Amino acid sequence: MSTIEEEASDLIFENGHKTNLDKLKSKFAKYSGGSVKLIKDDETGIATINLDNPSRKNALSGSMMTDLYNIVSELEKWDKGKGIIIYGTDGFFSSGGDMNTVKEIDNCVDGRDMGILMFDTLQRLQALPMISVALVEGKAIGGGAELTTACDFRLMSKSAKIGFVHIKLGITVSWGGGTRLVQIIGSHKALEIISSGRQLTAQEALDIGLATHIIEESPESKKSNLDYTKEWLLEHIGGPTSTINALKTIIHSARTLPFKESLKRELETFPKVWGSPPHKKALSMNIKLR
Numbered sequence: 249m250s251t252i253e254e255e256a257s258d259l260i261f262e263n264g265h266k267t268n269l270d271k272l273k274s275k276f277a278k279y280s281g282g283s284v285k286l287i288k289d290d291e292t293g294i295a296t297i298n299l300d301n302p303s304r305k306n307a308l309s310g311s312m313m314t315d316l317y318n319i320v321s322e323l324e325k326w327d328k329g330k331g332i333i334i335y336g337t338d339g340f341f342s343s344g345g346d347m348n349t350v351k352e353i354d355n356c357v358d359g360r361d362m363g364i365l366m367f368d369t370l371q372r373l374q375a376l377p378m379i380s381v382a383l384v385e386g387k388a389i390g391g392g393a394e395l396t397t398a399c400d401f402r403l404m405s406k407s408a409k410i411g412f413v414h415i416k417l418g419i420t421v422s423w424g425g426g427t428r429l430v431q432i433i434g435s436h437k438a439l440e441i442i443s444s445g446r447q448l449t450a451q452e453a454l455d456i457g458l459a460t461h462i463i464e465e466s467p468e469s470k471k472s473n474l475d476y477t478k479e480w481l482l483e484h485i486g487g488p489t490s491t492i493n494a495l496k497t498i499i500h501s502a503r504t505l506p507f508k509e510s511l512k513r514e515l516e517t518f519p520k521v522w523g524s525p526p527h528k529k530a531l532s533m534n535i536k537l538r
């Protein structure tokens with residue numbers, strides 16, 4: 249392994265991981281532009297994460313990358329969380345890495361450091377014990393497309409597109425999106441999409457299993473796509489918070505751990521909700537499951 253690879257693997261996996269990430273956060277915080285905003289609704293258990301850099305099509309600057317890192321760390325401590333929606337301002341998801349930041353860090357060491365920060369952030373986002381949805385309107389391009397893969401579901405407006413355009417910039421996927429895309433749609437389709445760098449329409453994304461649902465936009469509908477997405481998510485987080493958290497833990501284990509490890513995790517998790525107050529209440533009510 250070259251020294252860059254050795255250093256990268258040390259930074260990602262060595263014990264001093266946390267210290268290194270604090271150093272990386274302050275390194276990237278200085279590349280300013282836009283912000284990422286979090287609103288947590290304790291009543292519904294839904295957190296909305298807004299990518300807000302509209303003059304740059306919600307591209308993620310270095311400071312927005314550190315915003316997102318801090319938001320994921322805050323959500324890891326939120327005990328009322330059941331669901332997450334990530335969306336972009338002005339009906340556009342994100343055009344990926346902010347080129348103003350990217351041009352400042354166009355060397356392999358800084359690129360590696362950005363990768364480490366975003367790998368850690370998006371892996372922890374995907375692992376949160378909450379059901380997460382990327383609301384894709386407009387386009388999700390480059391790192392923006394990768395960010396959608398860190399969510400459990402992708403709801404797309406009819407005219408939206410997702411494009412892993414990295415190859416057109418002479419680079420590979422950079423934020424773990426390649427690995428997660430293979431998890432979602434398989435290596436054959438993932439390689440075809442990433443190697444072509446083409447932008448998928450919502451229908452194409454739905455057909456290959458990358459998109460979960462297409463939101464039919466109707467001019468007369470007063471409901472915003474964000475409200476529609478909240479309603480859609482509420483249908484999937486109706487259960488008790490502890491059960492939703494346990495369910496997501498089991499599914500995330502199954503997509504990231506070896507088979508026997510995941511079975512063990514499921515066996516350890518379900519007893520935490522079996523005989524719980526919500527379980528006992530349901531049993532006492534003789535619920536008829538039609």
Ligand SMILES: CCCC(=O)SCCNC(=O)CCNC(=O)[C@H](O)C(C)(C)COP(=O)(O)OP(=O)(O)OC[C@H]1O[C@@H](n2cnc3c(N)ncnc32)[C@H](O)[C@@H]1OP(=O)(O)O
Nearest residue numbers: 303304305307343344345346347348387389390391392422
């Ligand atoms: C680091 C991980 C890997 C990466 O993500 S590398 C970056 C990959 N992203 C890209 O290459 C996307 C570049 N942008 C585009 O292709 C287009 O702007 C895009 C997103 C399709 C939108 O096209 P349009 O709707 O025609 O809008 P536009 O091009 O006129 O852009 C409007 C203003 O936004 C700016 N913008 C768009 N994407 C940006 C970006 N990634 N970083 C910084 N600024 C960006 C663009 O420069 C323009 O600004 P201005 O109005 O000319 O001042």
